[in-house]
Amino acid sequence: MGLWRQLRWRIIAAQMLVVLVGVVTLIVTADLLAARTVDPALLPVFEQAVLQALVVAALAATLVGLGASLLLAREILRPLRQLAISSRRIAKGHYDERVAVPVSDELRDVAQSFNQMAEALAQVEQQRVTLIGNVAHELRTPLAGLEGYLEGLLDGVLPGDPETISAMQHEVRRLRRLVDDLQHLSRVETGQVAIHPQVFDMVALAQRIVAQLRPQIIERRLDIVVDAPDGAVLAYADPDRTAQVLLNLVGNAICYTPEDGCITLRVRGDATCVQIAVEDTGIGIPAEALPYLFERFYRVDPSRSRASGGSGIGLTIARHLARAMGGDITAASPGIGKGSAFTLTLPRGQGDAGGEHDKMSARIHADATDCHR
Numbered sequence: 001m002g003l004w005r006q007l008r009w010r011i012i013a014a015q016m017l018v019v020l021v022g023v024v025t026l027i028v029t030a031d032l033l034a035a036r037t038v039d040p041a042l043l044p045v046f047e048q049a050v051l052q053a054l055v056v057a058a059l060a061a062t063l064v065g066l067g068a069s070l071l072l073a074r075e076i077l078r079p080l081r082q083l084a085i086s087s088r089r090i091a092k093g094h095y096d097e098r099v100a101v102p103v104s105d106e107l108r109d110v111a112q113s114f115n116q117m118a119e120a121l122a123q124v125e126q127q128r129v130t131l132i133g134n135v136a137h138e139l140r141t142p143l144a145g146l147e148g149y150l151e152g153l154l155d156g157v158l159p160g161d162p163e164t165i166s167a168m169q170h171e172v173r174r175l176r177r178l179v180d181d182l183q184h185l186s187r188v189e190t191g192q193v194a195i196h197p198q199v200f201d202m203v204a205l206a207q208r209i210v211a212q213l214r215p216q217i218i219e220r221r222l223d224i225v226v227d228a229p230d231g232a233v234l235a236y237a238d239p240d241r242t243a244q245v246l247l248n249l250v251g252n253a254i255c256y257t258p259e260d261g262c263i264t265l266r267v268r269g270d271a272t273c274v275q276i277a278v279e280d281t282g283i284g285i286p287a288e289a290l291p292y293l294f295e296r297f298y299r300v301d302p303s304r305s306r307a308s309g310g311s312g313i314g315l316t317i318a319r320h321l322a323r324a325m326g327g328d329i330t331a332a333s334p335g336i337g338k339g340s341a342f343t344l345t346l347p348r349g350q351g352d353a354g355g356e357h358d359k360m361s362a363r364i365h366a367d368a369t370d371c372h373r
């Protein structure tokens with residue numbers, strides 16, 4: 001029974017069955033034909049000759065059948081065995097393991113899919129290792145700051161005055177912000193953030209965000225305008241999450257635009273999409289950095305962003321949210337010192353915004369836009 005479960009023996013048995021059926025059919029048909037067509041006097045000689053031919057043919061067919069079965073079994077089983085060995089190695093953490101791609105179409109498909117899966121696992125593992133390294137690196141800076149202040153206080157080098165305490169509080173806030181961002185990111189990446197799409201007016205949302213942020217804009221000596229067509233531009237998305245994404249984009253624009261700069265929220269809509277671009281006249285982004293902006297912890301100028309408390313996660317979260325709402329975010333910049341534009345695209349809404357604007361304004365919080373404090 002054990003042997004019967006092995007593919008090799010099943011292939012051999014199938015071939016032998018074909019040989020057996022062939023031999024039996026030949027014997028029966030030869031007998032029947034001989035009885036009708038051969039002279040009875042010659043029948044024994046004829047039967048003898050047929051029998052000899054059959055024995056030779058049966059032996060040859062058996063040998064060829066066995067050889068062919070073994071070759072076929074080897075061709076099928078070797079890659080399968082290799083797959084099993086490689087799977088076990090991957091399970092033990094050897095993510096660089098790959099299998100050779102066989103010639104036959106079906107087995108090639110299996111091997112290629114396996115290699116793709118191994119590649120994806122290797123990438124996930126690499127991301128995991130990088131993430132841990134990044135988190136450790138990000139935690140080290142504020143912790144080292146706090147440690148320095150505490151040592152200074154203990155040694156009496158630093159006075160225990162409000163200024164020192166406020167500097168320590170700043171480091172604690174950075175830690176807190178990083179932990180909050182990480183928690184938010186993990187929820188967004190695992191799809192745990194609830195999205196409640198509805199039809200709302202993007203122009204109204206843009207105007208409310210601008211009104212909300214105006215004091216901060218004035219404080220930083222910037223200007224902000226909404227450029228939109230007359231009337232409503234309806235989007236179909238979660239207004240809370242859209243506000244969150246826009247607050248992040250405008251917050252960055254405020255952060256990276258020097259005094260006397262201008263921020264524009266440009267709203268446009270076509271038959272299927274609504275676009276809102278957050279454009280600034282700020283420090284701009286070099287072309288080589290654009291593809292990495294939405295990666296976790298990526299900052300164009302790490303020292304500058306870290307000094308302002310930026311975790312480098314904001315855009316990652318924003319893009320995840322945009323995609324979860326069926327849209328996306330793209331970034332563009334003509335170059336350093338020439339400003340940047342981040343465009344949020346969302347599905348077009350049909351019908352009526354349903355008086356959501358007033359509710360929406362109450363839900364917009366300014367805390368995400370304070371240039372990372």
Ligand code: ADP
Binds near residue numbers: 284311340
């Ligand atoms: P951070 O918290 O560091 O701002 P983000 O993910 O929001 O993280 O942004 C990632 C990086 O993208 C920033 O560190 C900055 O280098 C760059 N960036 C984002 N928005 C702008 C902008 N409007 N102008 C110039 N650079 C920007």
